[in-house]
Amino acid sequence: MAALRVYFCGSIRGGREDRAVYERIIHELGKFGTVLTEHIASPTLTDSGEDAAELGDRFIHDRDVQWLEAADVVVAEVSQPSLGVGYELGRAVAMNKKMLCLFRPSSGRVLSAMIRGAENGSSIRVRDYDPGEIEQLLLQYFTVTFPAL
Numbered sequence: 001m002a003a004l005r006v007y008f009c010g011s012i013r014g015g016r017e018d019r020a021v022y023e024r025i026i027h028e029l030g031k032f033g034t035v036l037t038e039h040i041a042s043p044t045l046t047d048s049g050e051d052a053a054e055l056g057d058r059f060i061h062d063r064d065v066q067w068l069e070a071a072d073v074v075v076a077e078v079s080q081p082s083l084g085v086g087y088e089l090g091r092a093v094a095m096n097k098k099m100l101c102l103f104r105p106s107s108g109r110v111l112s113a114m115i116r117g118a119e120n121g122s123s124i125r126v127r128d129y130d131p132g133e134i135e136q137l138l139l140q141y142f143t144v145t146f147p148a149l
């Protein structure tokens with residue numbers, strides 16, 4: 001069977017404060033499938049984004065929408081507000097993708113109602129977590145919750 005394709009969403013131009021958390025999540029996701037958007041954890045990627053002069057924003061957008069279409073599941077770290085992540089999640093809902101949104105209450109922020117309120121008890125999940133729970137939480141999602149969806 002082909003490897004599960006995971007689209008991970010995390011803030012880039014919205015701010016890179018949570019980059020290390022993205023790295024940990026992507027590392028764990030790699031145990032369950034292929035992460036299409038590994039670049040989001042790159043330490044050399046700043047809040048300027050990928051080199052738009054070289055790639056162009058249209059290229060980045062169209063490539064990412066293609067990856068979204070190809071994905072079996074979308075996992076997003078949503079503690080750092082990001083227009084791009086919100087856009088990706090809206091597109092993912094419209095594509096009927098399975099989706100897991102992860103929010104750290106310790107960030108001191110209050111998650112947008114448009115993300116928290118999208119939880120539907122089945123295909124769209126929104127979970128509060130502490131960084132120490134990442135491994136267990138993803139194991140639970142991919143071995144118990146996800147297969148049953």
Ligand SMILES: O=c1[nH]c(=O)n([C@H]2C[C@H](O)[C@@H](COP(=O)(O)O)O2)cc1CO
Nearest residue numbers: 009010011012013014049050082084085
């Ligand atoms: O350079 C980029 N590369 C890229 O893949 N993205 C995608 C993936 C991220 O999940 C999301 C981040 O959006 P934003 O840059 O608005 O925070 O958009 C976004 C940018 C820059 O906006």
